[in-house]
Amino acid sequence: MPLNTEKLFITLLLLLPFGAGASTVNRCQDQSGSVTFTTLSCPSGQTTTPQGINPASGMTFTPPPPTSKAEETKDRKSREVVVVGQRDDGCGNILSAEQRRKAIINRQTPTGMSKRDVENLLGRPDKIISRNAEVRYVYEEKKGRSRQVSFDEHGCVKGKR
Structure with missing residues (x-):
């Protein structure tokens, strides 16, 4: 009988880190659409969406709520990457x-x-x-x-x- 108790105890010890590692991360989105993730609370004026994360099984995020086509187009336009300057090779960039x-x-x-x-x-x-x-x-x-x-x-x- 004591052998079964030991097996049960060892099994529980092995399973403990998987359940104990779960935590919550908040997804914060401000008015301009910038998204940050934090384990703390979001600043005032930002929408908060809690995300469940379990490091033992990998990161899992719940997807953000669907947006309308007009909002998607607006977001794309506001998030265009603009490159200012160029690589300077020290020779006047004669060669491309x-x-x-x-x-x-x-x-x-x-x-x-x-x-x-x-x-x-x-x-x-x-x-x-x-x-x-x-x-x-x-x-x-x-x-x-x-x-x-x-x-x-x-x-x-x-x-x-």
């Missing part, structure tokens, strides 16, 4: 991302490529020659040939003269 990719695939070093791009493409140079404000990378290739890439004072590949 597509031109840069094409040059790397074709193992070319067009005007406007940065030193970093050239080193990623061709590796570390065998020789570096500095004269005035110009820097030249020399790459020794097969059969005694060499390849030279010239950079201006900003570290960008110079154009052909």
Whole structure:
């Protein structure tokens, strides 16, 4: 008889963390439609929807109430992503991302490529020659040939003269 009591106790201990891990998270939505989740109460003026979460079985959220088509369209328009600025490569953005990719695939070093791009493409140079404000990378290739890439004072590949 004591053996059955021990089995029952062990079974209850194993099941305890699954039931004890459940908690409630509040979904807060303000007037503009921004949604935040918190274990605390929502600020005043925001709609509160309690969400049941059980970490042992994964997160489960109840879906928000359905909205009308007019509200959906309004929400989409107000949530458009606007990108301000662009990536600055330090060489005046002469090359677009597509031109840069094409040059790397074709193992070319067009005007406007940065030193970093050239080193990623061709590796570390065998020789570096500095004269005035110009820097030249020399790459020794097969059969005694060499390849030279010239950079201006900003570290960008110079154009052909």
